[in-house]
Amino acid sequence: MKSIRNRLVAASILFAAVGCAPEHRGNTFTEPPPPPAPAVLTTLGVSIPTATLLVGQTATATATGLDQRGAAIATGAVVWTTAAPAVATVDGNGLVMGVALGQTQVIATASGKTAQAAVSVTPIPVATVTVAPLTTTLLVGANQQLTATTKDAANNVLTGRVVTWASSNASKATVDATGLVTAVAAGTAIITATSETKSGAGQIIVNIPAPVCNSTTALQLAVGGIHALTTAEKASLCLGGGASASEYALIPFNSTNVAASTIPVQVTGTNTAAIQPGSLMSIRQNRTSLLLPNKKALTKSFEVSFRERERRDLASVFRSSRVPRMAASRNIGPSFITGVPVNPVVGSTVQINANISGNTCTDPQQVHSAVVVAVLTNTIVLSDVQSPVGGYTNQEMTDFGTAFDTLGYALDIANFGAPTDVDADGRITILFTPGVNVLPAPPGVVVGGLFASRDLVPVAQCVASNEGEMFYMPVPDPNSTLNGNYTDKTVVARGNLGILVHEFQHLINAGRRLYVNNATSFEEVWLNEGLSHIAEELLYYRISGNSPGANIDLPFIQSTPAQLAAANAYMIDNAVFGDIITNSRDWAVAQFTDDAGLGVAANYTHPSWNFRSLIQGLASPYPLLTRALTTAPVSVTLNGGGAAYLRFSVAANLSATIAATSSGQAVPTAVDFILVRTQ
Numbered sequence: 001m002k003s004i005r006n007r008l009v010a011a012s013i014l015f016a017a018v019g020c021a022p023e024h025r026g027n028t029f030t031e032p033p034p035p036p037a038p039a040v041l042t043t044l045g046v047s048i049p050t051a052t053l054l055v056g057q058t059a060t061a062t063a064t065g066l067d068q069r070g071a072a073i074a075t076g077a078v079v080w081t082t083a084a085p086a087v088a089t090v091d092g093n094g095l096v097m098g099v100a101l102g103q104t105q106v107i108a109t110a111s112g113k114t115a116q117a118a119v120s121v122t123p124i125p126v127a128t129v130t131v132a133p134l135t136t137t138l139l140v141g142a143n144q145q146l147t148a149t150t151k152d153a154a155n156n157v158l159t160g161r162v163v164t165w166a167s168s169n170a171s172k173a174t175v176d177a178t179g180l181v182t183a184v185a186a187g188t189a190i191i192t193a194t195s196e197t198k199s200g201a202g203q204i205i206v207n208i209p210a211p212v213c214n215s216t217t218a219l220q221l222a223v224g225g226i227h228a229l230t231t232a233e234k235a236s237l238c239l240g241g242g243a244s245a246s247e248y249a250l251i252p253f254n255s256t257n258v259a260a261s262t263i264p265v266q267v268t269g270t271n272t273a274a275i276q277p278g279s280l281m282s283i284r285q286n287r288t289s290l291l292l293p294n295k296k297a298l299t300k301s302f303e304v305s306f307r308e309r310e311r312r313d314l315a316s317v318f319r320s321s322r323v324p325r326m327a328a329s330r331n332i333g334p335s336f337i338t339g340v341p342v343n344p345v346v347g348s349t350v351q352i353n354a355n356i357s358g359n360t361c362t363d364p365q366q367v368h369s370a371v372v373v374a375v376l377t378n379t380i381v382l383s384d385v386q387s388p389v390g391g392y393t394n395q396e397m398t399d400f401g402t403a404f405d406t407l408g409y410a411l412d413i414a415n416f417g418a419p420t421d422v423d424a425d426g427r428i429t430i431l432f433t434p435g436v437n438v439l440p441a442p443p444g445v446v447v448g449g450l451f452a453s454r455d456l457v458p459v460a461q462c463v464a465s466n467e468g469e470m471f472y473m474p475v476p477d478p479n480s481t482l483n484g485n486y487t488d489k490t491v492v493a494r495g496n497l498g499i500l501v502h503e504f505q506h507l508i509n510a511g512r513r514l515y516v517n518n519a520t521s522f523e524e525v526w527l528n529e530g531l532s533h534i535a536e537e538l539l540y541y542r543i544s545g546n547s548p549g550a551n552i553d554l555p556f557i558q559s560t561p562a563q564l565a566a567a568n569a570y571m572i573d574n575a576v577f578g579d580i581i582t583n584s585r586d587w588a589v590a591q592f593t594d595d596a597g598l599g600v601a602a603n604y605t606h607p608s609w610n611f612r613s614l615i616q617g618l619a620s621p622y623p624l625l626t627r628a629l630t631t632a633p634v635s636v637t638l639n640g641g642g643a644a645y646l647r648f649s650v651a652a653n654l655s656a657t658i659a660a661t662s663s664g665q666a667v668p669t670a671v672d673f674i675l676v677r678t679q
Contacts, residue, residue, distance in 0.1 A: 039067040041075060046106060046496040050121045053088065053098035060384045061094040061117065063108040074112040082106055087121050098122075108527040126161055127153040127410040131193050135664070137265040138183035148193035163195045173204040188665060202416055205664055214243030216653045221248075221677040224598035226589070231675035235666060237658040239675070240271070240650030246679035247275050249592055250629065250646040250658065253585045254638035254673045257525065263671055264663055268633040271656040272648040275628070275674070275679075302439065302447050306360075307506075307525045309372070310453050313361045316547035316638035317457055317514075318521050340468070342425045344372045344380065353436030353466050356383060360463035361462040370431060374398040376405040380425070384433035391489070393591055400473075402498050404430070408501040411542060412535055414507060419504075420511035422456055423468035428507070430500070438480045446485055446492060449473040449504040453510040453522060469511070471503050498536045498570045505535040540570035551595070551606075553613035588643035589674050591624055598678060629658075638671065647678075 009265050042067040052432055063515055065075040080090045084104035089256045090096045096106055098121035105116040130149045150158045165175045180189055183206040192201045211217060218241035221227055229237060254263050340350050348371070354365035358367035370382040373394045381401040383394065392400075409428070413419070439447050455466040473496065476489040484560070486492050493573075509528055513519035522528070544566035546552060586603045595608045595613065615624075625635050629648040636644040650656040660667050667673075 005206060008653075014099070016382055017301060025303065037068075037300050038070065039069065039073055040111055041065045041073055042068045043362055044075060044108060044115040046117040047116045048096060048106060048117050048119055051118060052094065054122055054124050055098045055100060056124070058095055059095045059119075059455045061090060061096050061106050063094065063110060064325050065110065065113070075108075077110060079109040080107070083116075084669070088119055093341040122283050123161075124152045124158060124159060124488075126150045126196040126198045128155075128191040129163070129193050129195050131200045131202040132190065133146050133202060135203045135205070136181070137207060137664075138181070139207055139209045140185060141209075142182045142183045144183075144204070146181055146191060146193070148195065148200060150198075154484070155625060161195045163193050166192045168192070172206050182554060186666075198618075203664075211236065211238065211653045213238035213657050215653070215655060216555065219675075221246075221675070223677050223679060224562070225677045226593075226600060227675045229675060232672075234673055235661050238655055239658070240654070241655040243652060245276070245649060245652045245679075246677060247530075247649040248647070249626070249676045249678055250637065250648070251589055251592065251643050251674040251676065252638060252646075252660070253588050253643040254640055254670060255585060255590070255672055256670045258640045259642075262484045263638050263668055264635065265638060265644070265660060265667060265671060266633050266635045266662070267646060267658065267660045268628060269629045269631075269648055269656060269658050271654050272629050272631075272650060272658070274630055275647050275649050294530035302441055302445075302615065303450060304529060305357075305504055306450060307528060309523075310360045311522050311525065314457065314462065315460055315521065317361075318519070330632055338378065340372075340423070340425060340429070341674075344375060346372050346375060348372050349385070350382065352382065353464055354386075354433045355464065355473070356450060356452050356472055358436055359464075361457070361464055363464055363621060365464055366435070368433065368435070370433070372399050376427075377426055378409045379405045380427050380429045382429060382431045384431060384435070384475070386435055387432065387475040388477040388479060388481045391476040392432060392493075396493070397430075400500070401430055403497045404428075404500040407542060408497060408504060408539060411538055412501055412504045415535065416505050416508045416540060417512055417532065418454060419469055419508045419517075420515055421469065422511075425468070427469075428504070429468060430469060430473060432473045432475050434475055434477070434482055436472050437477055437486050441485060446487060447474060448499040450494060451507045451510075453506075453514075456507075456511050456514055463653055469507055471501070471507075473501060480551055483556075493545070495569050498539055501535050501539045517662040528575055536570055543570055549607040551610050552608065553610035553612070554617045556616070557617075585672055585674070590677070591643070592626075592645055596678070598676070600676070649679075671678035 001020045044060055044063045047064070048061045053059060061080065063075050063078045064407045065073045067073040078094070080092060080094050081094070082088050082090050082104050084100070084102065087100055087102035087104040088096055088106070090106055090336065094108075096119060096564040100122055101121055103118060103120045106119055107116045108116060130151070130257055132149070133148050136144045149165070149592045150161045152158055152622050162178070163534055165177060165179050167173055167175045168190040169187065170184070170189070172185050173179045173181055173183050173191065179193065181204055183204065185209045186206050188206070189204045192199050192205055217238050219227065219233075219237065219239040220242055221239070239248070250267065252265050252267070253262070253553075256263070259327050268399035306332050344350065349369050350372065351367050352370050353365040355363055357363070369385045371385060372380065374381040374397070379401045380451055381397050383392070383397055395468075436447055436449060441447050450472050451470070452472065454462045454464055455468055456471055457465050459465050459467060474486055476492045477483070477486040478489065480487055506528060509523050541547060543561060557563050590606055591611070593600045593604045595610045624645060626645040626647050627636075629646040634646055638644060648656075660673065662668060662671070
């Protein structure tokens with residue numbers, strides 16, 4: 001027994017030693033805690049990247065799980081559904097797609113747990129709105145149904161969108177909630193359709209119903225009758241209806257006083273036809289019968305650009321304080337380039353700036369020596385010593401100066417006023433110089449001569465000035481040492497007197513605007529050129545012995561060599577037909593009616609010249625152009641002061657309607673229409 005008890009004690013000691021025995025505290029023993037329970041899915045959650053989807057747009061929903069201790073845990077297999085599949089669907093991977101406008105719940109189920117997230121589906125936004133038709137013309141009282149098409153950014157048509165309609169001018173046209181337009185009064189309205197802040201628009205043009213056009217209401221003119229259309233007649237003119245066929249010329253005229261302004265006009269005719277063969281001729285040139293079939297062109301086109309350039313170059317002279325008057329008694333000292341004595345000695349030499357290219361005021365001076373060839377009553381003639389050999393003789397240059405001195409000087413003064421005398425020598429200087437020859441010009445073209453306004457300005461304000469009244473004339477260059485434009489002395493000399501008279505007007509005009517009239521700029525180029533051409537015409541009358549108002553025609557001009565020579569030398573360059581900007585509507589009408597045998601009033605004629613005869617002998621690049629007004633509308637663009645010429649016929653016992661518009665609207669009041677019955 002003792003042996004057994006000893007073994008039990010030993011075992012107890014051993015058990016306590018290895019820590020397997022219950023804790024012993026006094027006489028109490030404590031059991032160890034049980035192991036933790038396994039984690040299980042307790043809470044399920046659902047999230048979607050966006051709570052709002054467009055129809056057709058997708059987003060992937062995600063399910064997450066938490067265990068009983070709040071720690072993340074795998075959800076295991078998830079079953080996805082939506083509360084309203086008609087609004088949004090979801091596949092087995094949680095991919096949600098918007099189907100239709102509305103709201104629903106995306107539901108996830110896993111391990112018996114359920115969670116959901118809300119999603120809203122909105123429509124694809126409108127990107128554009130298009131109204132059809134874009135432009136509609138209605139008569140007062142008529143209706144037009146407009147439609148609006150809404151599209152997304154990919155240009156797909158969107159249906160079922162709310163559209164609101166509005167009119168920009170309800171006094172002209174109204175529109176209801178469905179897009180139905182009602183024409184109210186003549187004019188224009190813009191109809192706008194708006195959907196989801198995007199808008200589109202269409203234009204409504206409302207016209208007054210045309211009055212009934214028949215023989216009772218039609219305008220009937222006698223042959224040669226001229227009628228200015230009223231505002232109502234511009235929109236709709238009824239004419240014809242007589243027992244015999246009739247023919248007409250319709251002349252729209254832009255009375256705007258700014259030549260650069262333009263007005264588009266479209267004219268439509270109903271029951272109009274082309275004029276009959278043999279009717280009153282259209283004014284078109286016949287190039288087989290020229291006044292000068294072999295004439296080499298003497299162009300003044302360079303002068304137009306020269307005048308425009310010097311207006312720019314010398315603008316500062318007018319912008320600065322007023323140019324001081326140069327007293328007639330002023331003594332020109334030798335420091336000035338044109339220090340020419342009042343009575344220079346023939347054969348003496350003076351120095352003068354011959355450069356008239358580039359900037360006419362600031363370009364460097366090119367001082368040439370010039371010999372005094374002649375001193376006349378009103379003129380000094382100089383010859384540039386750098387002139388090519390074989391040119392004018394001293395006698396020829398003296399003759400040119402004498403012709404101007406006796407025939408042109410007093411003529412221009414009588415009609416355009418007295419010139420200035422800034423150099424106090426009482427004369428006009430004519431310099432024959434190659435400085436003109438070297439001016440840029442097309443091959444074969446002669447620059448006939450120039451006056452430079454800079455020469456009337458003090459050197460202190462314009463370093464290139466010669467400070468005196470003078471002209472620059474080209475010289476013959478028979479050996480083409482400068483260029484090939486001036487080889488023929490006869491061609492270079494032709495019309496010298498006319499050019500001097502032309503340029504003298506420019507000189508008088510510039511001087512008076514600088515020192516007499518207190519103008520703010522030099523003359524407008526087109527008007528300045530027109531006045532100089534008038535000066536040439538006045539010279540023609542003096543040389544030919546003819547008088548204004550004689551209605552000169554081609555046979556008369558060709559009747560004698562003297563008459564033909566006078567016309568070729570002094571008049572042919574002044575006869576311009578057709579596209580001319582003028583300030584006279586009657587003048588534009590006279591371009592067509594003059595010498596047409598219509599018996600029109602005197603204000604619709606050119607009493608001095610028979611244009612219909614003369615144009616057959618002129619190589620004018622601008623013959624009067626007429627257009628046929630038949631079944632197709634005729635469109636023209638009228639410059640300020642410009643006209644167009646439309647011709648048509650109306651059959652016997654038939655009435656025709658003429659209507660005019662401008663860019664789809666009523667013709668501006670600045671456009672006049674003159675109707676002439678020609679047959």
